[in-house]
Amino acid sequence: MDNSTGKNIILTGPPRSGTTLSCFLLNQLPNTIALHEPMNLGMFQSQEQGLEETQQFFAAMRQSLLTEGKALSKVKAGAIPSNPFGKAEEGKRASLVKKDWIHFEKPLQEDFTLVIKQNAHFTFLLEPLNLLYPLYTIIRNPVSTIASWNTIQAPVSKGNLTVLKGLRP
Numbered sequence: 001m002d003n004s005t006g007k008n009i010i011l012t013g014p015p016r017s018g019t020t021l022s023c024f025l026l027n028q029l030p031n032t033i034a035l036h037e038p039m040n041l042g043m044f045q046s047q048e049q050g051l052e053e054t055q056q057f058f059a060a061m062r063q064s065l066l067t068e069g070k071a072l073s074k075v076k077a078g079a080i081p082s083n084p085f086g087k088a089e090e091g092k093r094a095s096l097v098k099k100d101w102i103h104f105e106k107p108l109q110e111d112f113t114l115v116i117k118q119n120a121h122f123t124f125l126l127e128p129l130n131l132l133y134p135l136y137t138i139i140r141n142p143v144s145t146i147a148s149w150n151t152i153q154a155p156v157s158k159g160n161l162t163v164l165k166g167l168r169p
Contacts, residue, residue: 007113008058010129012122013138015156016148019117022138024082026115033065033104034115035073036080036097044121051128054116062114070103078102085152092153120156 011034013019026034038061043053061071073080074097085093116122122129129135149156 006062006111008062008133009113009115010054010122010133010135011115011117011138012119012126012135014123014140014145015119015154016145016152017119017138017140019119019138020080020084021082023080023115023117027080027104029113030106031109031111032113032115033071033108034080034117035061035071036084037074037118038072038099038116039118039121041121044124047125047128050121050125051132054125054129055132058114058116061116062112065104065108065112065114066110069105069108070101072099073102074098075100075102088151093151094153 011019011022020036023034023036026032039053039057043057044050065071074084075081076084076096076098078100080102081097084095084097086096087093122135123137126135126137
């Protein structure tokens, strides 16, 4: 891994463990950008493809941030949220985020820290990603995590992560 132009960091953890809040907080730091699930699920058809696409994505987002001040991320109202789900009105809480380009209004030096968070996808690639990048995993009390899954409209609330079956058959 060549980090001569900056520090690239992987952030992962089970869904609803606090990774989105971590991105929100990391974005408050100077010379740091944290992206919330910016990668396309199609980039993860196999471990090899997932690793290659991750490296290319880091390079592309780093270049875009330095030249245009923008990057791809899931956003709510033009910003990375502290929580991607709304309040429960009837039934389960719905996601309020969509993938879009976000402009960051802070100066970045060439060696800025870029954090990319993809929950399940990066969790399934922990071992090989850890050889390429500094990697941080957030773990929340499993009872609280599973209880939170039951409050949202998402595949994980039904025990479904079949989109990842190519990564760890």
